[in-house]
Amino acid sequence: MFRQRARTEQRRLQNRLEPVCCFSSARRLRFQALDSVMAPHEHERRNLASVPDEQVREYLLSGNLSEMPQGLIKPEVRDSWQRCLDANLDPESVPDIPPIARAEIKELRERDATLNEIASIEVHNLFSQMAGSNFLVAFATRDAVILETVADPSFVAFARQTGIVAGSRWEERLRGTNALGCAALTQRHSTIRATEHFFKDDCRLTCVAGPVFDYEDRLIGLIDASSDCDSRQVHTVALIRMAALQIEAETFRRTLRNYVILQFHNRQEFVRTLEAGLVALNWDGRIVAANRRARFFLQDLPLAARRPFEEVFSKPFERFLAESAASGSGVLTDLRGSTYKVCVSSAPDPPLAIPGATLRSQKNRRQTRLTPAFICEDPVVMDAVRIVEGAIPWRLPIFIRGETGCGKELLARHVHRVSGRPG
Numbered sequence: 001m002f003r004q005r006a007r008t009e010q011r012r013l014q015n016r017l018e019p020v021c022c023f024s025s026a027r028r029l030r031f032q033a034l035d036s037v038m039a040p041h042e043h044e045r046r047n048l049a050s051v052p053d054e055q056v057r058e059y060l061l062s063g064n065l066s067e068m069p070q071g072l073i074k075p076e077v078r079d080s081w082q083r084c085l086d087a088n089l090d091p092e093s094v095p096d097i098p099p100i101a102r103a104e105i106k107e108l109r110e111r112d113a114t115l116n117e118i119a120s121i122e123v124h125n126l127f128s129q130m131a132g133s134n135f136l137v138a139f140a141t142r143d144a145v146i147l148e149t150v151a152d153p154s155f156v157a158f159a160r161q162t163g164i165v166a167g168s169r170w171e172e173r174l175r176g177t178n179a180l181g182c183a184a185l186t187q188r189h190s191t192i193r194a195t196e197h198f199f200k201d202d203c204r205l206t207c208v209a210g211p212v213f214d215y216e217d218r219l220i221g222l223i224d225a226s227s228d229c230d231s232r233q234v235h236t237v238a239l240i241r242m243a244a245l246q247i248e249a250e251t252f253r254r255t256l257r258n259y260v261i262l263q264f265h266n267r268q269e270f271v272r273t274l275e276a277g278l279v280a281l282n283w284d285g286r287i288v289a290a291n292r293r294a295r296f297f298l299q300d301l302p303l304a305a306r307r308p309f310e311e312v313f314s315k316p317f318e319r320f321l322a323e324s325a326a327s328g329s330g331v332l333t334d335l336r337g338s339t340y341k342v343c344v345s346s347a348p349d350p351p352l353a354i355p356g357a358t359l360r361s362q363k364n365r366r367q368t369r370l371t372p373a374f375i376c377e378d379p380v381v382m383d384a385v386r387i388v389e390g391a392i393p394w395r396l397p398i399f400i401r402g403e404t405g406c407g408k409e410l411l412a413r414h415v416h417r418v419s420g421r422p423g
Contacts, residue, residue, distance in 0.1 A: 053195040060091055060198070076186070077196045080177040083185075084198045087173050094199045097174050099167030100145065109147055115220060118250045119212075120148055123223070126243045127151075130225065130236075136164055140222040144170040144184040155227065162205055164226055175199070179207035180224050187211050187219050189244075191237060194229040204228055208236045210244040215252050215280075215289040223247065245274040252291055253346055256280040259288050260321075261346035264332065266297070268341045271329075278345070285309040285317030298334055311335070325390040373417075374410045384411065392419050 059068040065082050089095075109116045119139040127137045127150045136151035136159050146168050151159055159165065163175075172181030176198025182190035193206045209224040223243050225236050253261060259280040265271045277294030281287055290303045301312045309317040313332045320342075324330040329343040376382055388398050388411065398415055400408045 057091075057195055060085075073196065076182065076190070077177060077192065080172060080182055080185075081198060083172060084176045089173075089176055089198065091176070091198055092200055094176075094201045095174065097163075097169055099163075099165055100169065102167070105147060105167045108141060108145065112220070114254050115247075115251055116147060118254065119221060119223070119247055122243050122247050122250075123148055123150055125246075126223070126225070126239060129239060133227070135225055135227045135236075138164065138180075138224045138226070140170065140180055140184075140224065142184060142219040142221055144172075144175075144180045144222060146170065146180075146224075158204075158228060159226070162202060176202070178202060178205075179209035179226075180222055183209040183211050183222050183224075184219070187213075189237065189241060208240050210240040212244050212247045212251075213292070214248070215255070215278075215291050217292070220251070221247070242274060248291065249274060249278060252278050252280070252289070256289055257346060258348055259346070260344065260348075262332075262342050263345040264294075264297070264340040264342040266338060266340050271341045271343055277340075279303070280346075281309060281317070287312070297338070297340070301334060301336065322391060326387040372410075372414045374407065374414070381407075385414065388415050389418060 056068075056072050059065055059072075060081055063085055065078060065085065068078065084091075116139070123137050123139050127135070130137065131152060134152050134155050136149055136155050138146050138149045140146045146164065146166055149159070149164065149166055169175065170178055170180040170184075172178070172185050175181055177192060178197060179190045179192045182188075182192065189208075189210045191206075191208045195203045197203050197205060205226055206229050207224060207226040209222050211219055212221040212223060214220050223240060225240055227236075259282055262279045262281070263271060263276045264279070265273070265276045270276060275293065277297045278291040279287060279294050280289045285308060287303055287305060287307045287309070289305065290298070295303055298312060303312065309320075313320070313334055315332060320330060320332065324342070324344055328347070329341070331339060332342050333339045372385055376385055388400070391398055392415065400411055400415075402408050
């Protein structure tokens with residue numbers, strides 16, 4: 001009887017999908033364009049057949065996923081269900097998996113204190129955008145062990161009932177199909193709604209989870225937003241993606257804070273956003289690291305560690321630093337001809353010794369800063385003084401030009417005094 005019902009459902013589904021093949025090319029393009037602006041949950045579910053959830057879960061309960069017609073459920077959910085069955089999990093019986101001890105939670109937090117500090121800030125920022133919506137936001141390790149949660153008061157009791165607490169383990173092999181477990185295993189964003197969960201007791205939840213990577217594309221954590229099935233989910237996927245990008249960008253900056261970090265985009269308005277590329281360089285002008293956005297912009301160009309700046313961009317590293325010293329921003333063109341707006345988002349003090357020059361410490365540089373020995377109240381003159389003073393610590397050549405009598409010699413003498421050079 002079950003097999004007959006499956007065949008009937010499969011024939012009905014085929015009849016439902018056949019007209020799609022008759023769309024004209026123009027009509028298909030129109031639907032593709034529509035996909036790009038649809039809400040995430042609408043995009044995911046548009047291609048699924050309208051079949052009652054209970055009927056879909058019958059295939060799971062019977063263990064006959066191979067007989068399930070295509071299009072009844074998302075492929076990633078179907079794959080996860082199969083992995084859970086292969087692991088001998090029973091969808092009707094949730095295993096009792098107590099949270100790890102508080103001492104272990106503390107150890108995990110301290111093991112990567114910088115990441116967890118950044119993640120904690122972002123979890124609270126994300127929650128502030130969702131507060132009052134009956135949501136819980138969590139950060140977990142790469143193995144799907146929850147380290148921190150913040151939730152609406154209306155959701156706290158429900159979260160405890162379903163086991164979403166600090167120290168709880170949400171690996172797929174233990175907790176069945178769930179967003180955290182799937183994101184940890186596939187290293188992709190995951191949305192698991194209601195009856196898509198493997199265990200019956202979790203079917204009251206809807207969860208969205210996203211992976212967090214370091215600059216070497218290693219999974220370092222997971223961020224999750226969970227709610228009951230009746231809460232509005234339209235923007236949750238986008239917010240999770242943004243939160244993951246924010247953690248990645250801030251971790252990049254903190255980890256590589258002792259290097260020069262360039263933040264860039266081909267559009268000015270996006271330079272200081274999460275869409276920007278990040279490249280860290282040492283004081284020799286050699287690449288230390290680049291994030292995923294940077295690799296996207298500069299694909300086919302050598303971004304491996306130790307490669308010179310000049311193998312990627314058409315301007316010498318020292319020249320770019322000189323041009324951006326005053327404003328902290330500039331323009332770069334890569335060797336493929338693409339131009340980017342750039343800001344120096346991190347420029348720590350240069351080391352005491354770099355090729356070709358020996359620099360004084362920041363403390364000494366502040367002590368030798370002098371008031372110009374000439375009147376310079378005019379804004380243009382003051383800007384010129386600030387620019388040349390900014391170039392002095394870098395030991396860069398300074399070229400002063402202007403009409404006769406405008407004060408070139410006075411500015412040159414000021415530069416010499418501030419530099420502290422003898423003779």
